[in-house]
Structures are given as structure tokens and as C-alpha cells.
Amino acid sequence: MVAAAAARPGFGARLRAEPAFAVALALLWVLLAFFILYPLAALIARVFVDQGQFTFAAIAKVLTDRNQVAAFRNSLWLGTLVGVGGTILGFVFAFAATRCRLAPAVVRAIDIAVLLPLVSPPFTTAIGYIFSFGPRGLITYDLLGIRGASVYGLTSTMTAETLTYFPIAYLTLRPMLAAIDSNIEGMALSLGASRARVFRTVTLPLCTPGLANAFLLLFAASLADFATPLILAGNQFPVLPTQAYLQITGLFDLSGGAALSLVLLVPALAVFLAQRFWVARRSYVTVTGKGAGQAPFDSVSPAARVVLVAACVAVTLFIVYLYALLVYASLVKAFGANDALTFEHYRAVFTEGLRVLFDTLVIAAFATPLGGLYGVVMGYLVTRRRFLGRTTLEIVSMIHYALPGTIVGIAYLIAFNDPPIVLTGTALILVACYVFRYGPTGIRTTMALLQQVDPSLEEASHSLGAGTGTTFRRITLPLVLPAFFAALGVMFIRSMTAISATIFLVSISWTLVTVRILENMTELRLGMAAAFSVVVVIIVFVVIGVIGQVLRRLRTPGSKPVTGLLAA
Amino acid sequence: MSIRTSLHAITRVVAGFALAALVMAPGARAAEVNVYSIWPENWAKPMFEEFEKATGIKVNFVRFSSGEALARVIAEKNNPKIDVLFGGPVETFAAGINEGVFEPYKSPSFAKLPARFRHADGQWTAIADDPLVFMTNNKFLAENKLKPPASWQDLLDPAYKNGLQMADARTSGTAVTRIFSILEVNGRDADKAFAYMKKLRPNVQLYTKSGGGGTLPVGLGQAGGGIFFIVDALDTKAKGYDVSISFPKEGIGTSAEAIALIKGAKNPDTAKKLIDWATSAQMQGLFAKHKINFVPASPDVQIEPSLAAVLKDAKIFPIDDAYAGANRKKMVDRWVAEILP
Numbered sequence: 001m002v003a004a005a006a007a008r009p010g011f012g013a014r015l016r017a018e019p020a021f022a023v024a025l026a027l028l029w030v031l032l033a034f035f036i037l038y039p040l041a042a043l044i045a046r047v048f049v050d051q052g053q054f055t056f057a058a059i060a061k062v063l064t065d066r067n068q069v070a071a072f073r074n075s076l077w078l079g080t081l082v083g084v085g086g087t088i089l090g091f092v093f094a095f096a097a098t099r100c101r102l103a104p105a106v107v108r109a110i111d112i113a114v115l116l117p118l119v120s121p122p123f124t125t126a127i128g129y130i131f132s133f134g135p136r137g138l139i140t141y142d143l144l145g146i147r148g149a150s151v152y153g154l155t156s157t158m159t160a161e162t163l164t165y166f167p168i169a170y171l172t173l174r175p176m177l178a179a180i181d182s183n184i185e186g187m188a189l190s191l192g193a194s195r196a197r198v199f200r201t202v203t204l205p206l207c208t209p210g211l212a213n214a215f216l217l218l219f220a221a222s223l224a225d226f227a228t229p230l231i232l233a234g235n236q237f238p239v240l241p242t243q244a245y246l247q248i249t250g251l252f253d254l255s256g257g258a259a260l261s262l263v264l265l266v267p268a269l270a271v272f273l274a275q276r277f278w279v280a281r282r283s284y285v286t287v288t289g290k291g292a293g294q295a296p297f298d299s300v301s302p303a304a305r306v307v308l309v310a311a312c313v314a315v316t317l318f319i320v321y322l323y324a325l326l327v328y329a330s331l332v333k334a335f336g337a338n339d340a341l342t343f344e345h346y347r348a349v350f351t352e353g354l355r356v357l358f359d360t361l362v363i364a365a366f367a368t369p370l371g372g373l374y375g376v377v378m379g380y381l382v383t384r385r386r387f388l389g390r391t392t393l394e395i396v397s398m399i400h401y402a403l404p405g406t407i408v409g410i411a412y413l414i415a416f417n418d419p420p421i422v423l424t425g426t427a428l429i430l431v432a433c434y435v436f437r438y439g440p441t442g443i444r445t446t447m448a449l450l451q452q453v454d455p456s457l458e459e460a461s462h463s464l465g466a467g468t469g470t471t472f473r474r475i476t477l478p479l480v481l482p483a484f485f486a487a488l489g490v491m492f493i494r495s496m497t498a499i500s501a502t503i504f505l506v507s508i509s510w511t512l513v514t515v516r517i518l519e520n521m522t523e524l525r526l527g528m529a530a531a532f533s534v535v536v537v538i539i540v541f542v543v544i545g546v547i548g549q550v551l552r553r554l555r556t557p558g559s560k561p562v563t564g565l566l567a568a
Numbered sequence: 569m570s571i572r573t574s575l576h577a578i579t580r581v582v583a584g585f586a587l588a589a590l591v592m593a594p595g596a597r598a599a600e601v602n603v604y605s606i607w608p609e610n611w612a613k614p615m616f617e618e619f620e621k622a623t624g625i626k627v628n629f630v631r632f633s634s635g636e637a638l639a640r641v642i643a644e645k646n647n648p649k650i651d652v653l654f655g656g657p658v659e660t661f662a663a664g665i666n667e668g669v670f671e672p673y674k675s676p677s678f679a680k681l682p683a684r685f686r687h688a689d690g691q692w693t694a695i696a697d698d699p700l701v702f703m704t705n706n707k708f709l710a711e712n713k714l715k716p717p718a719s720w721q722d723l724l725d726p727a728y729k730n731g732l733q734m735a736d737a738r739t740s741g742t743a744v745t746r747i748f749s750i751l752e753v754n755g756r757d758a759d760k761a762f763a764y765m766k767k768l769r770p771n772v773q774l775y776t777k778s779g780g781g782g783t784l785p786v787g788l789g790q791a792g793g794g795i796f797f798i799v800d801a802l803d804t805k806a807k808g809y810d811v812s813i814s815f816p817k818e819g820i821g822t823s824a825e826a827i828a829l830i831k832g833a834k835n836p837d838t839a840k841k842l843i844d845w846a847t848s849a850q851m852q853g854l855f856a857k858h859k860i861n862f863v864p865a866s867p868d869v870q871i872e873p874s875l876a877a878v879l880k881d882a883k884i885f886p887i888d889d890a891y892a893g894a895n896r897k898k899m900v901d902r903w904v905a906e907i908l909p
Contacts, residue, residue, distance in 0.1 A: 067909050134790035135731070135773075150730065151790075152774055235736075235775050235908055246738040246777075249636040254643070336788040337808035352613070410643075418646045425649050504640070507649060508602045508628040519631050525610060526784060 018468050024377060025387065032396050035436045039415035040399065043407065046414060047258045058259040068260065071238040075223055076267055078158060078239060083219035085162045089315065090169020090214055091207070096308045097170075098177040099300050112541070113316040116323050117164040118171075119540040121497045121514045124533045126160045126231040127521065128322035131335075138325075152234025161228050163319060165221045169214035171490070172445065175482055176210035177203075179452055195301050206452075213448050217441070219271050223264060224404040226500050227518075240264045241404040241500070248410055261407035268402035269395075323537075330530035345531035353516065353532060360513040361539070363427055364495035367434035371491035374435055375442015376484045380476060382443070383450040384458070394443075401440035405500025408437060413504050425507040433501050438494040442487025449483045450476075485551045489544050496540050601838040602649065603629040604637045606656030606741075607825070608780070611799075614858040619845055625838045633778045634660040634741040641830065642667050648832045651839035654695075654846070657741035657823040659748075661692040662893030664828065671831040673840060677847040677866060684886050685824050685865045692826040695846045696855070696862035699822035699884045700745055703801040704793035705786050706810045716814035717793065720753060720764065728771040731792035733782030735775065737903045741823065742779025746795050747899050748887045749821030756891075758899070765907045775908065787811055797823075802861040802878070815882035822884050824865060 047058050062068045093114060097107050117125050132139045133151045140149035180203065188198045204211075226241035233239060240260055248257035300308070329335040333342050349357070381387075382394040400408050412433060416423035423429040457479075461471040499514040506515050513536055520529035605612040609631045616627035632640065634656040641653060641664060653664070664670055665687070674690040685694035702717045709716060712727040723732065735743035747765075754760040773791050776782045780800035785791040787809030796804075801813050827846050833839050845851055849868035855861070856872040863871055863879070871879075 067904075130785075130790065131788070134785070134788075136789040150773075230777060234773075246736070249633075249639050249739055254639075334807045334809070337810070413640075413643050417644055422647060424644070424647075503636075506630060508630060511630055515630075519609060521784075 020469060021381075021385070025381065028378060028381070028393065032393070032436075035432050036396055036399050039408070039411035040403075042415040043258050043411040044262070047255050047262060050255070058255040059262070061256065062259045062263055067238060068240075068243060068263075071240050071243045071260075072263060074154075074237055075240040075264060078154065078161070078229075079219045079222040079267070081158050082161045082165060082222035083215045085158070086166035086218040087169045087211055087214045089162060089166040090171075090218075091173050091211065092308060093166070093170045093312055093315075094173035094177050095300075096312045097174055100305050100308055102309070110312055110316050113319050114167045114170060115541075115544075116319055116537065118167040119493050119497065119544075120323075120326075120533050120537050121227070121499060121517055123227040123231050123499075123518065123521070124326060124530075125164050125322055126228050127526075128325045129156060129160050129232065131325055132322070152232060152236070154233075154237050156232040157229050157237065157239075160232055161222050161225060163315075163322075164228065165218050165225075168217050168221065168441075171486060172214045172217065172448065173207065173210045175445075175486070176207060176448060176452065179449070180206050195304075209448050209451050213444055216271055217444065220268055220402050223268055224402070224500065226404065226406055241406055244404060245406045245500075248406065254410065254414070258407065258410065261404050264404055264407075265399075265402060273395075326530050326533055329526055330534050332527065335526050335530075342527075345525075345527040346535075348528050349531045349535055353513075353528070356511050356513050356516045357535070359510050360496060363430045363434070363510065363512070364492055366427070366431045367438075367495045368488055368491040370431065371435040371439040371495075372442055372484050372488040374439040375487040375491075376446050376480050378439070379443040379446025379483065380450065380472075380480060383447045384455065384476065397436075397443060398440050400437045405437065405498065405502075406504070407501075408433060409501035409504030412501070424505065425509055427510050429505050430502055430510060430512070433505055434491065434495050434498070437501060438491055438498070439487070441490045441494075442483065445486050445490075446480050446483040449480060453479055482551070485547055488547055492543055492547075493540055496536055599624060599838055600626040600628060601651050601835050601842050603627055603652045603654050603842070604640065604650050605629045605631045605654045606634045606637050606660070607631070607654065611858070611860045611862075612655065614860075615846070615851055615854065618851070618854055619842060622845065622850065623841055625841060627842070629654070633739055635739040638664055638667075641669050645669055645831075648830050648834070651830055651833035651835045652842055653828045653830060654842075655825050655827070657698070657745055658692065658694070658826045658889045659744045659823065659887070659892050659896055660741050661687070661826045661828055662889055663896065665691050665893075669831055670828045671833065671836075673829040673843060675840070675844045675847045677844070677868075680867055681847075681865065682867070684889065687826075687889075692828040693843065693847045694824035694865040695827050696825040696852065696865050697822055698797045698799055698825055698862055699879065699882070700742070700749060700795055700820045701798045701801045701882075702793060702814045702816065702820075703783065703786055703796050703804065704812045704814070705789045705791070706812055707789050708792040709812065712792075716812040718814055718817055720750070720816045720818055722816075723771065723793075724767055725771075728792050730771065730773045732768075732772045733774045733776055733785050733791040733794040734772065734796075735779045735781065736777055736908075737775075737900045739777045740779045740781075742795075742797055742800075743775070743903075744892070744896060744900065745797075745821050745823040745887055747903060748892050749819075751899070752821060752885060752887070753816070753818040758902070762902065762906055765903070769907055784809075798863075798875075798878070799861045802875070806859065813878060815884070817883065819883040819885050821887045822863075823887050824889070825862065 048054055048056070050057065093110065096102065097110065130151055131137060133149060133156065135141065135147075135149055135151070137149060137151065140146045185198050185202055188202050189195070193201070224241060226245045229237075229239045229242045230245070233242065240263065244257040244260040244264070247253045247260060330345050331341055331343070332338065333340045333344075378393075378397055382390055412429055413424060415421070416429055423432075458471050458475050461475045466474065497514055499512075499518065502512055503515050503518075506512050513532060517529045517532045520526070520532065603616070607615075612629060612631060616629060620626060637653060637656065638660050641648075641650070644650075645667070653661070653670075661670070670691045672690040675693060678686055678690060678693055681694065685697075687693070702723070704714075704716050708731070714725065714727055717723050734746065737743040737747060747761075750764060751758065751761045754764065774782070774785075779797055782791060782794040783796055783800050783804040786794050787804045787807070798813070801811070805811055805813065827843055829836070829839055829843060847866065849866050852864040852866045852869045855864060855869075861872070861875050863875065
């Protein structure tokens with residue numbers, strides 16, 4: 001690395017020395033310019049240019065409106081609560097899964113249950129939540145006998161979002177905890193440190209990048225989520241994405257909605273930058289690379305173990321309950337009115353709903369490998385290579401993840417609807433939207449993974465005479481492979497379940513199952529919405545299972561099994 | 569399996585999908601028409617299937633609520649993706665006229681329609697009429713010893729506190745029709761109307777994104793009642809939910825549901841055929857067959873007896889579309905500023 005940093009060759013020299021690197025870098029910049037910067041510029045132009053005149057009117061209107069300022073505050077508060085709560089919950093689950101020596105079957109059952117909120121459209125949890133905690137909710141009214149319970153507001157939104165998004169933290173933290181060589185913890189214990197001290201001084205610091213990463217992802221996810229607040233926040237707790245969405249779709253005020261979203265971009269970028277510089281100052285390298293095998297020792301006291309496992313089981317059961325409601329709603333004639341068993345909703349899904357399923361699968365089939373590849377290549381480049389504009393490249397690649405999806409959708413609509421570049425109505429615009437919006441999950445997973453492995457591994461390979469290509473293929477690729485497959489999983493899940501951006505990009509030719517589900521809910525076809533959701537969840541689970549199988553086969557003999565989530 | 573062979577396998581799979589997508593991509597069809605439907609799919613789909621059966625013209629459509637559909641039509645103005653905007657209250661269409669997104673067209677039925685069911689220049693034509701109603705949950709009424717509300721004042725009863733759901737004026741045409749109904753029963757005195765809405769506010773649990781969004785909560789008893797279009801309310805009742813439908817004695821508004829040709833439509837001929845069909849008895853005579861409780865706009869179609877029975881003693885007035893079109897933005901802005909927070 002020292003050598004690479006000392007000699008910073010010009011682009012021409014780079015091109016000759018490492019053509020693959022130069023080409024990849026150029027290609028990435030072109031793609032980012034085209035699919036991130038250009039639509040964003042079109043959107044900003046919409047906010048600040050009115051009939052050829054530069055104006056602050058749209059932004060000023062947002063900043064002087066008391067309701068919008070309250071929405072801004074609410075968004076930050078909600079994002080913080082969900083970020084902290086979700087990270088803690090995700091860490092508890094990851095820690096229990098890797099350190100509590102649970103039976104593999106139990107871990108697998110928990111894995112499947114916590115994955116549920118991630119693999120279903122975000123509003124399905126919210127709906128189950130309303131049925132349970134509303135004025136006549138199954139839990140509040142039927143079980144506890146509370147009259148006039150209020151379900152709309154901060155508490156509900158926060159709980160539903162935390163339940164929906166904490167698996168992201170779990171996904172991020174679990175491979176990281178598993179990758180920490182447990183011999184280090186074992187050594188600290190045998191040197192006389194208490195378990196709490198080992199946790200505080202060894203385990204936790206090693207997880208810092210993962211925790212920061214998880215918080216960032218959750219904060220961003222909450223900031224961008226409009227579906228959950230739309231259903232649960234009510235009118236007393238407005239948040240910015242919902243306000244922007246309503247501004248655009250309801251009041252036809254494109255510049256007002258875009259202005260709201262630009263305001264929202266500020267905290268998203270601030271958190272991102274703070275995390276970068278905070279994390280960048282810490283060292284979290286386990287020099288041995290991957291751990292050399294799970295040492296048989298107890299890093300968790302029996303009492304702590306009970307608490308951890310109980311917490312995980314309680315949360316898991318609550319999630320299972322919400323989804324049992326969903327399955328029930330898909331199997332009865334009319335939820336709450338007619339409990340007769342029927343398969344008519346499933347029949348409808350596989351007849352009139354078949355086209356929308358097919359469209360969604362085709363889009364996902366393209367977006368998944370492209371997004372996985374994009375995430376790993378980008379993550380590798382910005383972590384392991386030194387080149388001019390590296391930080392800029394990384395920040396640009398994160399923009400669409402931080403931006404509320406509503407705005408990305410509208411930006412694409414503005415940018416790609418008119419000549420010279422017409423993409424609306426095509427499958428490409430949906431694929432591109434998913435790749436650049438959800439690829440960053442893969443980038444961050446790759447970065448976090450590579451940050452744990454000392455670059456000396458690659459340097460050794462270099463100094464032993466291997467070329468860049470060989471080193472990448474033989475050393476780096478196996479290292480980042482778990483991240484690649486995690487990225488594939490996340491890409492596929494998102495392609496099947498996301499709605500906020502793509503609701504603007506569906507067209508006559510290509511439409512998506514999530515949009516259909518939301519429509520079904522508003523047109524009183526709850527049974528069909530539930531049946532669609534169940535089918536989506538099953539499809540995602542099958543595909544994720546296959547990805548897990550592939551990952552298991554890829555494992556080179558002798559190395560420790562990578563307890564990545566998807567291989568479980 | 570080595571990494572290399574598995575990468576090859578992945579490449580093959582991707583290539584296979586690419587090929588499959590190319591093969592299955594929709595090819596050029598002989599006769600088709602592209603539509604954004606504001607009517608929910610469960611009503612639009614049977615209508616379009618009947619149209620296909622009658623004419624052989626294939627209808628490609630996606631459903632959006634009125635605000636979203638219009639926002640898209642406006643965004644796509646320079647490169648229209650659709651030929652026809654189908655369904656949705658006329659206030660939405662009035663807003664579209666201001667943006668210049670429609671192409672005037674007068675179908676053969678146009679001349680026969682009453683003035684309030686057609687735009688003078690043919691920018692839009694009505695395909696149905698849709699009155700608002702009060703819908704309340706019977707269990708809620710029984711528990712609170714209430715009768716179904718028979719006056720706007722009844723909704724102010726403290727028993728409804730935090731118990732009503734109705735549409736959000738930012739997205740829903742239903743809400744706009746409701747606001748203009750309240751204006752109308754208050755003699756178009758905006759201050760009086762907004763004073764009423766302010767008094768009603770504590771009883772509102774939630775303003776929903778779509779007009780029918782509150783029907784399921786009312787059906788389930790999560791909310792005590794609300795104000796909805798009759799088509800949504802009767803559908804809730806038909807699904808088996810125990811609800812009452814009632815009308816205020818002061819009167820309540822009805823809004824025409826419209827259809828319009830998009831300016832720059834790529835399939836103008838088939839689009840016109842769809843408009844001809846939808847504005848005539850050919851389509852509106854099929855409402856009853858598919859249990860769609862819209863009131864037909866065409867004078868050639870008899871209103872379904874069961875629907876007529878519900879409407880028998882109701883005092884219903886049309887929303888003046890010229891007045892509504894001119895004041896829509898002002899009223900919605902005022903609603904957002906004064907009532908919503």
C-alpha cells in the first residue's frame with residue numbers, strides 16, 4: 001500500500017499498467033454521471049430555476065413553513081430513534097446468533113423470521129400493526145380491552161420501522177461478528193479480563209465500523225421511507241418524505257416536493273460524512289484475516305445469555321405473529337367480516353396477477369447480478385485503491401441511497417422522459433433505479449468486510465510476484481465473495497419489495513408487484529394484497545435459499561465457514 | 569465448483585434471462601390503447617375486458633389515484649405514454665385542462681349529455697356520477713347509542729372523537745368533493761365552511777391518501793365512520809362489513825367521473841373508440857352486471873334499482889365544476905394550512 005500511495009501515476013500510465021482498473025473506473029464514472037448526477041441536476045434545476053430565472057422561492061417556502069420545519073425535525077428524530085433502536089436490536093440478534101451457542105436450528109428459525117420484514121413490502125408490517133393496535137385492534141381491544149387506543153403517531157411509526165429495518169443491521173453486523181477471530185476474545189478472557197471487559201474493550205471496538213455502518217443504513221432507510229409513515233404516522237406527526245410525496249403526487253408541486261427532498265438530503269449527507277471520518281480514524285484489523293476457527297469458550301455469561309435469547313425470541317415471535325395475520329388475511333373471504341376459508345385470492349394472483357409477477361421477476365433478474373457486481377467492484381475500488389476523486393466517487397455512489405426514493409423516482413421521470421434520453425416506460429429505467437439505489441448496500445458491506453482484513457494480505461501476494469488481476473482473483477475476490485452474495489440477496493429482496501422510487505417509474509409495459517399490492521389495499525382487496533405479499537415472500541425465500549446454496553459450494557475447503565446470513 | 573466456473577454459470581443465467589426478456593418483450597400489437605385508470609382495478613378491469621370483447625382492441629392500463637395520475641400525465645406532457653385518462657372526479661380533469669394535457673374530443677354521445685356531464689369544448693366527458701355518503705360502523709353506533717348521522721352537525725358529536733377517517737385533500741379527489749360539499753351547504757361562505765371543518769377536526773382520526781382508504785378501517789371498526797364516495801361505501805357493505813350508509817339532510821355533493829383524450833396520443837383512433845364506448849350506454853349499461861355502484865351519466869341507462877333505493881330520499885347536489893375548478897387550489901391550500909395540522 002505504501003508503494004502504491006507513494007507512486008501515484010497519471011491516468012495514462014495507469015491505463016497502460018492496469019487497463020482493467022482504468023476501464024472499470026471510467027465506466028463507473030460514466031454510469032454515475034448518467035444515472036445519479038444527471039437526474040439529480042435535472043431535479044435541482046427544477047427547484048432553483050423557474051421559467052429561466054434562478055430563484056430561491058421554492059426553498060424559502062419550505063424553510064418558512066412551520067409545518068414543513070416540524071416535518072424536518074420529526075424526520076431527524078424518527079431517523080435517529082430507528083437508527084439507534086434498530087442497530088441495538090440488530091446487534092443483539094447478531095451477538096446472540098454468533099456468541100450464544102444456540103442450536104443451528106434455532107439460529108436458522110430466527111434468521112428466517114427476522115428476514116420476513118425485509119423480504120416483504122414495507123407497508124405489510126404497518127398494516128398488521130394497525131390491525132393489532134388500532135382502536136379495535138386484536139391486541140389493544142380484543143386482548144387488553146383498551147378503548148379508543150390511538151395507533152397513529154411517532155411510537156407506532158418508530159416501532160414498525162425498527163422492526164422492518166433492523167434486519168439490515170443484523171445482516172451487516174452478523175458476518176462482522178463472525179469474522180472477528182474469537183481466539184482474540186478467548187485470549188483476553190484467559191488473561192483474566194471479565195466478560196464485560198472483553199466485550200467492551202475487544203468485541204465492541206472491533207464492531208465499530210459495522211455499528212456505524214448499521215446506524216447509517218437504518219437512519220437513511222428511515223429518512224427515505226414514506227410507506228410506513230404514510231400508513232402509521234397520521235396527521236400529527238408529518239415527516240419529510242411523506243410530505244414531499246404528497247406535495248408532488250397531490251398538489252402537482254414538483255419543485256416544492258423536490259425542495260423538501262433537498263432539505264432532507266442535508267442530514268443524510270451529514271450523517272454519512274460524520275460516519276466516514278469517525279470510522280476512518282479507528283483501526284479494526286484482525287491481522288490474521290479470517291478467524292481460524294470458532295474456539296470453544298464462553299464469551300457470554302449464563303445470565304446475559306438468558307436475557308439475550310429471551311429478547312430475540314420475543315421480537316421474533318411478534319414478527320411471526322404479524323405475518324400469521326397476513327397469511328390469515330390471504331386465506332379468508334374478507335378479513336374481519338367473513339372468516340370462510342378460500343383460495344380465491346391466490347387464484348386471482350396466479351391469473352390476473354401473473355403478468356405483474358413476471359414483470360417484477362424479469363426486472364429483479366437483471367437488477368440483482370448487476371447491482372451485486374456494482375457493489376463489490378465499487379466497494380473494492382474505494383477501499384483498496386488510491387486514485388484521484390476516490391472520496392467523491394464514493395459519496396456520489398451513495399446519493400441515491402440517502403435520497404428519499406420518491407425523489408429519485410421523480411428525478412428519473414424528469415430526466416429521462418424527454419429527448420435526448422428517453423427511458424421512461426422501459427425496463428432499463430427500473431433496473432437502473434434499483435442498481436444505483438440499492439447497490440450501495442453491497443458497496444458498504446464490501447467496504448466493511450475489507451476494512452477488517454489487513455491489506456498486507458494483498459501486498460504479500462503482490463510482492464510474491466502476482467499481478468493485480470491474479471491478486472484480485474485469488475485473494476480479494478474470495479475475501480469479498482460473502483459481501484457479493486449478501487449484496488445479491490439485498491438487491492433481489494429490494495427489487496421484489498421496494499416501492500418508493502419505482503412507483504413513479506412503472507409504466508404500461510412494465511409494472512411491479514409492490515405497486516399492485518398498495519393498490520389492492522386501497523381498493524379494499526386486502527385478501528389479494530395479502531396473497532400477493534405471501535407469494536412475494538415465498539419467491540424471495542426460495543431465491544435466497546439458492547444463493548445460500550451457491551455460497552456454501554463456493555467455500556474453499558479448509559477455511560472457516562463464513563457464517564454470513566445467506567449461508568446459514 | 570470453482571469461483572471461475574460459477575461466475576461462468578452466473579453469466580450464462582444472466583444471458584439466458586436477457587434472451588428470455590427480449591423474446592417475451594411486448595411486440596407491436598395490431599390494435600391497442602394505453603390508459604391510466606383512476607378507477608381501481610377491480611372496476612376498471614372488467615370494463616376494459618368488456619371493451620376488448622366488443623371491439624378486439626387491447627387495453628393496456630395501470631391504475632393511479634387521481635393526483636398521481638395527473639402528476640404523471642403532466643410530467644409526460646412532451647412525450648405522452650398513454651392515450652386516455654380514464655375515471656376520476658372532474659376536478660382532476662379541470663386541473664389537467666389548466667396544464668394543457670388534453671385534446672378536445674366529442675363522442676357521439678356528447679350532445680345527449682346534460683351540461684354538467686361534459687366540458688363545453690370536449691376536453692372531458694363524464695362516464696358516471698358518484699355521490700358522497702356518510703358511512704358508519706354499526707357496532708360503533710350501537711356501543712355509543714348513536715343513529716347513523718343524518719346531518720353534518722351529527723358528525724360533530726363528541727362520541728366520534730378521534731373516530732372518523734376521510735380522505736386527504738392533497739391526494740384525493742374524494743376530499744376535494746367533500747370540501748366543496750361543505751362549502752355548498754354553507755352557502756359558499758368559505759369562513760363558515762372552514763369553521764365547521766375546524767370543529768370537525770378533533771373527531772378525525774386520520775386523513776387517508778386515497779378516497780377509499782378509510783373504508784376498511786370503518787368496516788373493521790378501527791374507525792367509527794367517515795365520508796366516502798358511494799361506490800366505495802357500497803362495496804364495503806357488499807364485502808360483508810357491518811356498516812350503515814346515510815346522507816345529511818342539508819345535502820351532500822356528487823362528482824362526475826370523467827374520461828379524456830391525451831394531447832399527442834400515439835393511438836388516437838383506438839383512444840376515441842374507447843371514449844365513444846365508455847361515454848355511451850355500451851359501457852354504463854354494464855355497471856350493474858359487474859356490481860359497480862356508479863350512477864350512470866348516460867341518459868340512455870336506467871339506474872340500478874338497488875342503487876336507486878339507497879339514493880331515494882337523499883338530497884344530492886352536483887359540484888359546480890367551473891366554481892370548483894377556479895377555487896380548487898385556493899381551498900386545498902387553505903385546508904392544508906388551517907385544517908390538516
